[in-house]
Amino acid sequence: MIPETIEGYGVRLRPTRSTDVPDLVAGCTDPQTRRYLPALPDPYDADSARWWIAEGEPAVWAAGGCAYAVADPETDRLVGGVGLTRLAVARADFEIGYWVVPWARGRGVATAATRLLGERAFATGAARLELLTHRENEPSQRTALACGYRHEGVRRAAGAARDGVRHDLVAWVRLADDPPGPTARLLPDLPSGRLSDGVVTLRRLEPADADALHRLHTLPEVVANRVPPVPPDRESIARRCRLAAGYWLAGDAADLAILETATGALVGGCALGYDEPATGQATLGYSLLPEARGRGLAARAVRLVAGWAFGVGVARLWAGTRVQNVASQRVLERAGFQREGLLRGRVPGAAGERTDSVVFGRLASDRD
Ligand SMILES: CC(C)(COP(=O)(O)OP(=O)(O)OC[C@H]1O[C@@H](n2cnc3c(N)ncnc32)[C@H](O)[C@@H]1OP(=O)(O)O)[C@@H](O)C(=O)NCCC(=O)NCCS
Numbered sequence: 001m002i003p004e005t006i007e008g009y010g011v012r013l014r015p016t017r018s019t020d021v022p023d024l025v026a027g028c029t030d031p032q033t034r035r036y037l038p039a040l041p042d043p044y045d046a047d048s049a050r051w052w053i054a055e056g057e058p059a060v061w062a063a064g065g066c067a068y069a070v071a072d073p074e075t076d077r078l079v080g081g082v083g084l085t086r087l088a089v090a091r092a093d094f095e096i097g098y099w100v101v102p103w104a105r106g107r108g109v110a111t112a113a114t115r116l117l118g119e120r121a122f123a124t125g126a127a128r129l130e131l132l133t134h135r136e137n138e139p140s141q142r143t144a145l146a147c148g149y150r151h152e153g154v155r156r157a158a159g160a161a162r163d164g165v166r167h168d169l170v171a172w173v174r175l176a177d178d179p180p181g182p183t184a185r186l187l188p189d190l191p192s193g194r195l196s197d198g199v200v201t202l203r204r205l206e207p208a209d210a211d212a213l214h215r216l217h218t219l220p221e222v223v224a225n226r227v228p229p230v231p232p233d234r235e236s237i238a239r240r241c242r243l244a245a246g247y248w249l250a251g252d253a254a255d256l257a258i259l260e261t262a263t264g265a266l267v268g269g270c271a272l273g274y275d276e277p278a279t280g281q282a283t284l285g286y287s288l289l290p291e292a293r294g295r296g297l298a299a300r301a302v303r304l305v306a307g308w309a310f311g312v313g314v315a316r317l318w319a320g321t322r323v324q325n326v327a328s329q330r331v332l333e334r335a336g337f338q339r340e341g342l343l344r345g346r347v348p349g350a351a352g353e354r355t356d357s358v359v360f361g362r363l364a365s366d367r368d
Contacts, residue, residue, distance in 0.1 A: 007073065013349065024049040024081075033099050033102075038161050065083060080100035093128045130172070131173070132172075136246060148183050151250045187251050187252075199262075201257065209257050211255075214237040225325060228349045258297065272284070280313065319337065323356050340361045
């Protein structure tokens with residue numbers, strides 16, 4: 001049985017009470033809270049908060065879960081909420097969820113509250129805690145990792161936005177016997193968020209990169225090297241930029257913008273896909289806008305990404321080029337890759353035909 005009040009480091013979990021109503025309303029009308037917790041009443045006002053205290057919270061307990069106000073232990077003021085929903089009695093399986101008022105974010109409240117409730121849940125019989133996040137909810141995915149939850153997969157169309165449109169949710173899971181501490185990431189953050197050699201700078205793709213990236217990926221010579229070679233629409237590129245943080249945190253891909261250091265202008269893109277973590281193998285793709293070509297910037301970018309990737313544990317990098325794409329093959333050679341062979345019919349062409357690919361590879365142990 002989980003107790004009514006739990007004291008932890010930096011947070012107190014306690015029942016929500018009537019004096020919390022103004023903070024509850026402020027927290028639950030915040031746009032981020034509303035976006036990522038779409039089941040909250042709409043609009044959310046003092047009556048909604050009073051309903052939660054009188055009926056909502058007791059109903060969660062009655063169904064075998066628990067719901068707490070997260071309070072600042074110094075002042076007892078409400079700074080958020082955290083709770084468990086029972087998923088399957090026989091499997092001792094629960095879903096955990098949380099939110100934090102905007103003025104208390106970014107100082108470890110969610111991490112402390114989620115760890116604390118998780119420890120209590122495991123100590124009182126839970127076997128598995130599942131946390132479902134929107135792929136664009138970077139703070140929540142970072143909270144999951146900080147609390148030792150592992151990326152398990154995607155629940156397709158498991159979420160529904162307020163307008164009814166369904167979207168995928170990412171499943172993060174912690175088991176009772178998982179090791180303590182944060183989850184180690186396959187692809188850690190870049191040091192200070194950047195890689196630079198003084199001429200080019202790389203950083204994670206951002207939503208604001210969508211226009212430049214769309215221009216890049218609809219150039220005929222860039223399209224010809226896409227798999228399959230079809231121009232993407234603006235929305236798929238915008239989505240790629242919005243989801244870059246999520247894929248990175250999940251350890252799937254490091255999708256980067258290449259900037260000219262002197263001007264800060266986006267001149268290209270470089271993506272590392274962690275296609276085979278079990279063997280330490282990742283793949284690279286890159287392209288530059290026409291005005292940035294012919295100055296060795298792509299080789300600089302590939303060299304920077306390779307250096308970072310080998311430093312975080314990737315053992316082998318490979319890239320495939322079309323047979324006639326001599327410029328790309330030169331980029332790889334200049335970045336220390338070796339030509340390894342020809343894979344016949346490796347990638348699909350525009351009309352369903354198969355296209356050969358020249359494979360280049362570089363090992364962490366290769367000399368620079
Ligand atoms: C998600 C949420 C609860 C996080 O609360 P918080 O108290 O700010 O989280 P913490 O301070 O414990 O930080 C947790 C991690 O998120 C990171 N983080 C916090 N704010 C961030 C931001 N705006 N952008 C990117 N990362 C952020 C922190 O750096 C930390 O990661 P680290 O361990 O790698 O350093 C809060 O943003 C929120 O209430 N959002 C709206 C509701 C919601 O999304 N609930 C979860 C639904 S799944």
